[in-house]
Each structure stands twice: as C-alpha cells, then as structure tokens.
Amino acid sequence: MTPPAPTTAQPPAPAPTATAPHSAPTAPTPDPALLARARSVLHDVFGYPDFRGDQAAIVTHVAAGDDALVLMPTGGGKSICYQVPALLRPGVAVVVSPLIALMQDQVAALTANGVPAAALNSSLPPDEQRMIMQEALAGRLKLLYLAPERLAHTETLDLLGRVATGPGLALFAIDEAHCVSQWGHDFRPDYLRLGALHERWPGVPRIALTATATVQTREEIVQRLGLQGARRFVSSFDRPNIQYRIVEKHRPIEQLVSFITAEHMHPADTSTTAPRPDAGIVYCLSRAGVERTAAALNDHGIPALPYHAGLPAETRQCNQARFLREDGLVMVATIAFGMGIDKPDVRFVAHLDLPASIEGYYQETGRAGRDGLPATAWMAYGLEDVVRRRQMIERGAGDAAHREVQRRQLDAMLALCETLDCRRVRLLAHFGEVSEPCGNCDTCLDPPERFDATIPAQKLMSTIVRLERDRHQRYGAGHLIDILLGHETDRVRQQGHDTLSTFGIGGELSTAQWRAVIRQLLALGYLRIASDRYAVLTITEAAVPVLRGERTLELRRDVIGRAGGASRHPTGRRGAQDAEPLPEALEPLYQRLRSWRTAQAKEQGVPAYIVFNDATLRGITRSQPHSTAELAEVSGVGRAKLEAYGEAVLEIVADF
Incomplete structure (x- = not known):
C-alpha cells in the first residue's frame, strides 16, 4: 500500500490489544552510534521527535546493509523506513514505486524537507530526464524514484551500473511489494523483474514494503524477490483511528449524501461562502456509477470530482491535482484511483459497491486518516453486490485456479460484511493477527440484532x-x-x-x-x-x-433505513494521535494557520500537506510556540521547514 509522505505526522503506535508476530524477536540490539545518527536525521530532516513501533529497528537494520521485508499498515510510516537509511548510507538510493503520482508526491515532500530527490519517468521531457541522470551520476541525488516498467529499459540498467561504480548505490527500496504476488489483489507483471536487481548488485541492501499481504502473499514476495535471508518486520495491521461501518444498501446515493451531510460537512466560515465537506473518496464499481454519484453529490451541494479510466488523461490528471491541492473536495472514482495518493487528511472513504477482496478493501479504506486523526470507512452493501461479484468471477478471464482464488477472496470479504461480531477482529484475523473487540466499529458500538x-x-x-x-x-x-x-x-x-x-x-x-x-x-x-x-x-x-x-x-x-450506522464519535478506543477536538478558543488560530498554508501551497504549486499537515498545524495551535526553538519541537517541523516557514508561523501565533 501507499506509504505516507515524510510530512505526514508520525502515526500512533499499534494498539496494545492487537498482537502481530515478529519473525526475529531476538534480533541484536542496534549499534548505539548508528541509532543516534538515525534519530538525528529523523529530527533534523523530518521534524519527528522519535521513531515509532518497528521503525528504529528497521532503519538501523537496513542502514547497516541488511535486507528487510516490512509489513506495516497504511499510514504507519513506511517511507521513513527507507528514506532515513538512504540519508545514512553513502550513494544514491533507488526507490521502485508503481505510480507517477506517488513519485511526484514523495519527491515534493523530500524536497520540502531539504533532501535532494528526483523521479525518472516517461512523463518528463527528454532534457529533464537527462538532467536527472546527470545529477544521479554526479552523486547530487540521495533518492531516485523509478517505475518498475523503467527497469525493462537497458538504458536504465546501464544508468544504475554507472551509478554503482560512481557515487554508489545506497539501497533498493521496493514499494507496494504485494504487486509481485499473483495471490495479491494488485498483481503487476513488471514487478517480476525486480529480482534481477539483487542478482546484478548483490551487495546492495534491499527493503521491500507493503501493507496488504496475507501470509501466502508474503511467502510469494520472499520467493520472487529472493528475500529468503531478509529479516521480516510485521507490525500490527490495526488502524484504530478508522471507524469501520457497513450498512444495508437500499438507496445508496441517498444514504451516501445523508452520511456526508450529517458527519463530514463544515459550515460556511470567513474563507468560504458555502458549507464544505471533509476531503473524502467514494469508490464505485462502474464508470457510470462514478458519473452518476459525482453528479448527485454536486446537486446536493457537496463538491465532487469524477475519476475513471474512461475520462481523458488530462481530465483525470486535473481532477487528481485538484483533489490533492484543494480543501473541501470529494473524489468519486473506480479503483483506478488511489494507489499513490498520499493525502493525509482524507477523513472518510466510502464504498457504494462491494470490493472484491479484504486486501483491496483494506488498501482503499487505508487512504483515510493517514495523519492518525479519526476517520470513517463507510460502505453500503446489499444482495445485488453479492450476485454481481459472483457473476464477475464466473464470467472473468483466467483459469480455474485463478477463479478459485477469487472465490476465496470474495468469501472472506463477505464474511467481514456479515459478521455479527467486531469487524476489526475479523479484518485483522485475515492478516494473521489476533485482537480484542475494538469498541470503534458499528458492530461494537451498535451490536446487530440476531x-x-x-x-x-x-x-x-x-x-x-x-x-x-x-x-x-x-x-x-x-x-x-x-x-x-x-x-x-x-x-x-x-x-x-x-x-x-x-x-x-x-x-x-x-x-x-x-x-x-x-x-x-x-x-x-x-x-x-x-x-x-x-x-x-x-x-x-x-x-x-x-x-x-x-x-x-x-x-x-438488518435495520432498513439506517443511513449512517454508528456515530462518528465512538466511545471505544481510537488510538488516534491528537484526536481530541481543539478547544473552541484555539479554533481561530488553527483556521488562520490553514489559510496561510493554503496560500503557501498555491504559490508553490504543491498540495497543502507538503507545507504542513493538519496534525502539525494542530500541534502548533496547541503549543503556541514563541520561538524557533519551541517551534522546532512540534512534530513535523524539520530544519528546512523551520528555515522556510518559521518566521511566518511565529508571526501568526504572536498576532493571535
């Protein structure tokens, strides 16, 4: 799954009620000097006070030159696990990433933090591609992002060979590693070439990362990438800040409108003339469903944009850019949209049609609440969904074995929808994790009648x-x-x-x-x-x-007519960092900081969260720093951002 940009606030540690086995519990203690250097990079470059969960162990393991397979939930901080080692090791780190949008966001975020990085892809003009190659050969880049398709080009392999003999290759990071597995939900044949990287440069450490891998998928990743000797780091898959809710489908668009209006709309303020929604993503199975739903949301005063493969490429790119850069927009899309979307402040993900697998559902819902703040995963589900998915499997391409895999994946998804018990327990069990009832899903908060x-x-x-x-x-x-x-x-x-x-x-x-x-x-x-x-x-x-x-x-x-299900304000554990609402007296300061951030982002042509994400702005609002030293202690304020924005932020706080 898509890792968060370095500017995303460090997420909360896995909830103590969930247990995930780690493959190497007796691993040696990291070198204290290396760990100290890693913490210095984390604080000075990315602005985080310390590592969370397995991050410290992963970073020092890879920085020491060893291979790793990392399974960490979406929003868990996977990018830190290879970006910090890249800055600790000499040479250029090569990151294999599946989508141009993801590369661009990662590069923009790294650049904002003062890290020299670039993405080499087909969307760039030849002159710019040549310039990036020259920068890599000269050792002036620390991270170079490539699409897996790019490794099919002899020119790319020659470039990496010249980098290896020049400034050196720091590491290979393989993002979205589940794409290498035919058992995964998003298999991509181009990922099969990645095993050749180790054969050609066996001394370069590798780190493969994903958030949606069952035990079977993990084993295939190990086999196909030749990671038999790699240490495995398996974090909890739990995202306690996400509230999972599935309602009986009867009038899905009306139910969706009711859900957004009741829970994710903000009243007009000094910066807007009309109510605006939280950032959200709505998934539909068909292109026609996308168009119909987007039109209906707009008709109800909820600004929405469509995204599907049938739209012109320019329209898709424009809509995606607007969603990333503007506040108060809902994206209505097929599953063609999402991987590579690194927007941390998406407050809800809704499904109007049944996903084909739990892996797909987990990845798609994981695009909500990447900043660790409360978010909702909402789905309307009915008999037609079951029938349609069964028919799609039987009519689809592939041999009998492939269809059997699809049937099993669908059966697991249906079991999640129909469970009488905690949805989170069922969801985590699919990934081999044992947990207790969460108190933050619809079946916990409003137990179904049996x-x-x-x-x-x-x-x-x-x-x-x-x-x-x-x-x-x-x-x-x-x-x-x-x-x-x-x-x-x-x-x-x-x-x-x-x-x-x-x-x-x-x-x-x-x-x-x-x-x-x-x-x-x-x-x-x-x-x-x-x-x-x-x-x-x-x-x-x-x-x-x-x-x-x-x-x-x-x-x-099932209770017919219930639009939204459980409340968005749960009584159970959430585990979300800084989840409590700001005091009313501080809300004006927070809104001023948001307005300033929007202006900065527009001026630079980047998404707002590249400047600062919501969690960092909340931290500034709560602490009200009076000096650069105090501002530097806010999570997400690194050295480069302190120099770029510190004076302006302190002026806003002082004026308040």
Whole structure:
C-alpha cells in the first residue's frame, strides 16, 4: 500500500490489544552510534521527535546493509523506513514505486524537507530526464524514484551500473511489494523483474514494503524477490483511528449524501461562502456509477470530482491535482484511483459497491486518516453486490485456479460484511493477527440484532428444492420472494407457482428482510448462484442439515433505513494521535494557520500537506510556540521547514 509522505505526522503506535508476530524477536540490539545518527536525521530532516513501533529497528537494520521485508499498515510510516537509511548510507538510493503520482508526491515532500530527490519517468521531457541522470551520476541525488516498467529499459540498467561504480548505490527500496504476488489483489507483471536487481548488485541492501499481504502473499514476495535471508518486520495491521461501518444498501446515493451531510460537512466560515465537506473518496464499481454519484453529490451541494479510466488523461490528471491541492473536495472514482495518493487528511472513504477482496478493501479504506486523526470507512452493501461479484468471477478471464482464488477472496470479504461480531477482529484475523473487540466499529458500538433464521431459511430452501425437483426450474431471488410472500404476479401465475405448498408462507418477513436473508445465506455458503447469466439460486450441500432440521441458523436482522450506522464519535478506543477536538478558543488560530498554508501551497504549486499537515498545524495551535526553538519541537517541523516557514508561523501565533 501507499506509504505516507515524510510530512505526514508520525502515526500512533499499534494498539496494545492487537498482537502481530515478529519473525526475529531476538534480533541484536542496534549499534548505539548508528541509532543516534538515525534519530538525528529523523529530527533534523523530518521534524519527528522519535521513531515509532518497528521503525528504529528497521532503519538501523537496513542502514547497516541488511535486507528487510516490512509489513506495516497504511499510514504507519513506511517511507521513513527507507528514506532515513538512504540519508545514512553513502550513494544514491533507488526507490521502485508503481505510480507517477506517488513519485511526484514523495519527491515534493523530500524536497520540502531539504533532501535532494528526483523521479525518472516517461512523463518528463527528454532534457529533464537527462538532467536527472546527470545529477544521479554526479552523486547530487540521495533518492531516485523509478517505475518498475523503467527497469525493462537497458538504458536504465546501464544508468544504475554507472551509478554503482560512481557515487554508489545506497539501497533498493521496493514499494507496494504485494504487486509481485499473483495471490495479491494488485498483481503487476513488471514487478517480476525486480529480482534481477539483487542478482546484478548483490551487495546492495534491499527493503521491500507493503501493507496488504496475507501470509501466502508474503511467502510469494520472499520467493520472487529472493528475500529468503531478509529479516521480516510485521507490525500490527490495526488502524484504530478508522471507524469501520457497513450498512444495508437500499438507496445508496441517498444514504451516501445523508452520511456526508450529517458527519463530514463544515459550515460556511470567513474563507468560504458555502458549507464544505471533509476531503473524502467514494469508490464505485462502474464508470457510470462514478458519473452518476459525482453528479448527485454536486446537486446536493457537496463538491465532487469524477475519476475513471474512461475520462481523458488530462481530465483525470486535473481532477487528481485538484483533489490533492484543494480543501473541501470529494473524489468519486473506480479503483483506478488511489494507489499513490498520499493525502493525509482524507477523513472518510466510502464504498457504494462491494470490493472484491479484504486486501483491496483494506488498501482503499487505508487512504483515510493517514495523519492518525479519526476517520470513517463507510460502505453500503446489499444482495445485488453479492450476485454481481459472483457473476464477475464466473464470467472473468483466467483459469480455474485463478477463479478459485477469487472465490476465496470474495468469501472472506463477505464474511467481514456479515459478521455479527467486531469487524476489526475479523479484518485483522485475515492478516494473521489476533485482537480484542475494538469498541470503534458499528458492530461494537451498535451490536446487530440476531434472530433464529432456521425456519425462514427452511422455507426458502424448500421452495428452491421443490422448483428444481418437481418442475426442473431455477429462479432468482426476486421470484422466490414473490412466491414466499404470496405475490400473485403475472409470472407467478403463468408458471403455476401460486399452487406451490410454500406459496405465501413467508409473510413474517418483508421483501427487504427476505433479501437480507438470501444475501447472508449466499455469503455463508448455504446458497450459490447456479448460472452466471441469470443469477438463479440453488442450495449447497452445507444447507442440507439446516433444511432437515439438524442444524439451527442464526442471522443478523438488518435495520432498513439506517443511513449512517454508528456515530462518528465512538466511545471505544481510537488510538488516534491528537484526536481530541481543539478547544473552541484555539479554533481561530488553527483556521488562520490553514489559510496561510493554503496560500503557501498555491504559490508553490504543491498540495497543502507538503507545507504542513493538519496534525502539525494542530500541534502548533496547541503549543503556541514563541520561538524557533519551541517551534522546532512540534512534530513535523524539520530544519528546512523551520528555515522556510518559521518566521511566518511565529508571526501568526504572536498576532493571535
């Protein structure tokens, strides 16, 4: 997953209730002198008081010349793990990154911190590419970012060879390492070339980083990159500042509007003439869904931009740049948008369609709250999502083994949606991590009502069996519900289904409740879609004991009409740094600092968080520094930023 820019505030340490195994618990203590140098770089360059979690161990391990595989949650500070060693080791560090947008953000953030860095990619004119190569050969760069596709070019390998014999190669950092695995959710064939880096330059340390790797994916990363001897650092995958919520889908766009309006809109102030939303991302499965949703949000006074592969490249680039640089915008997108988006102050990520896997869901929701402050992961989910995803798998390309992998990934995602227990426990368990109920998800804050669904399930299954056995017929959910509710539709009468013994026996549930039952039975494996073309239903072997009365079945009773679910202000643990609201008396100072930051960012043509992120501005607001020495103690204020912005910030504080 995308690592945060160095300007992102150091996130909170993993919550103590979550446990993640580390592969080398008895690793030697880092060299004290090397650790002291690393801490000096962290403070002077990036403005952070100290490392968090495994960062110190990772940094000193790689800086000493050893290989590492790092699994750390989105927003956990992965970029620090290779940027600090790059500054400690002689030579040029090469960072393999999947997207131009990510490279540009990383380079802009490093440059703002006084670190010489550049990205070499196809979007640059030839003259600029040559200049970057010359800077690398002269040793005037500390970090050089490359796309994996670039390593297919002989010219690039020749350049690295000349750097190796000149200023030297400090390290290879392979970001988004899950892309090398065909078991991962975002496999990219170009990543398969990266194993050749070690074969050609075996003495250069490597660090592979990702945030979305199951145990199986981790093993494939090790095999494909030749990292068998690398030390593994597995941090907790928990993001306690994110509140996970999944609601029953009935009118998804209306539900989305209600959610944003109720929880993520700010009233007009001196700088705006209309209410504005928090920065947020809304994911839709189709391009048409993106266009429809963006238009609806704008119609409701929520500024929104569309992003999908069908738009002209110029439009996509413009919309992405606006989202990164402007406050108060919502991006509505397909999954084509997101990797490489390093915006720390995204306050919510919403899904209007079911993701294909937990890995994809975790990566997409992880784009919220990267600054460690409270954020929401909200999803509307219904029966149509289950049917559509099943059909997409059966109709999709790939062999039987690939489809089986997709089925398993979808089953895990459905289990997360349908769980009666803590969502975070289920989510973390997928990545091999054991945790306790979090108190900050919808099922913890507002436990779902459970009910004995054995008899309703038997009625539904009996209807399916009678149609298949006696009439050799199969039907979809809508027709089965019509039979159970005794709806004398034209189709029911034409097929003679009003004469079935199960006709009209399901009046204890409404249409919406029957759809919820069918959805859960599909998710639990008691029903399956028998035809990818018509989405007709049949029972599975697992359903037979329920049908015979040998097993009882408990399901969740969904509450139709609930727009948002649990409150955004949870009573359980959050673990978010500086999560409490600012005192009302300090809010004007915070807004003045934000306005100043916006002006600086526009003048420089960079996203606002490249200047300072929200967490740093909050730290300045709370501490109200009176000198450069006091300002330097605020997390996120490094030496270069102190020199560039210190006088202006202190003047704003003094004036307040």
